[in-house]
Amino acid sequence: MGSEREPVRVVIVDDDQLVRMALRLVIDGEPDLTLVAEAPDGDTAIAVIGEQRPDVVLMDVRMPGRDGLDTTRELLSLPEPPRVLMLTTFDSDDLVLGALRAGALGFVLKDTPPSRIVDAVHTVAEGNPVLSPVATAKVIAAATGPQSAESRRSSQDAARHRLSALTDRELDTARAIAEGLGNPEIAERLHISVATVKAHTGNLFAKLAVENRVQIALLVRDAEG
Structure with missing residues (x-):
């Protein structure tokens, strides 16, 4: 086997064009990541992900129509599902726990520095969970709170x-x-x-x-x- 690994194939799913553009710049700037498709909503995401078979999906939680949680559940019913990393501007308890229960491996906020988003993509691609500090606090609070x-x-x-x-x-x-x-x-x-x-x-x-x-x-x- 060679020492070089294939780049991680990524799909971005977000209804905000500016967010998709920003994430595209982050992904395109990394030699070991490859952006293979983008989608503005859940229905489009399911179609392009079925075609492209990415390793990791950067998934917005809140979108018109089919939201990120429902889309994640649908994707994970595929024979060889991608790993899902949730991205959101929100950090409420129900979204964090909902994303994890839906099968997402990671949950980070959209204002996370680009380098940490890249690290999160690699971590999730390897099958390991990753949570932002805020999301971790939410999970702990939900598990121990009233x-x-x-x-x-x-x-x-x-x-x-x-x-x-x-x-x-x-x-x-x-x-x-x-x-x-x-x-x-x-x-x-x-x-x-x-x-x-x-x-x-x-x-x-x-x-x-x-x-x-x-x-x-x-x-x-x-x-x-």
Whole structure:
């Protein structure tokens, strides 16, 4: 194998032409990123992404018609879905959690410096989650903040029901993922091989009907309250 990797193929989805232009300049300025298409709305995005098969999609959350959350859910139903990095000017709790639950691997604000957006694209392309500091604070606040007893109980019951399908080892793996551990760390903790961790993780994706480790973590946190 050669030492050079293929550039990360990127699609930008945003209804604001100026935002798309700014992101295009950022992507075009990086030799290891390639912009393969742009889309002004969710319906167009689904069409061009199906044609171009990008590695990463920079997705606006709020758009007329089909919004970014609904578009992300649709994209992740594809046989080989792209990784989605959400970009928004908003930072409300429901948008952050909604994006992650929809299957996005990252969530950053549009005023994030270009270099950090580039780093986020690479991180997401490798299958790793990334959150801006503001988004991280929102997730923590939502996980630990006040919530109606009825709403919390409903979420907890639903999450526990989904986790009940797991074996003990798969549940241990899910809990370790929720703590942010990587595969080698999980292997060391559970005294198993990295290959076995990967097998358990694959089972988690199938049994829990999730697309990434962030969704596993959120489900575990819901179940454990």
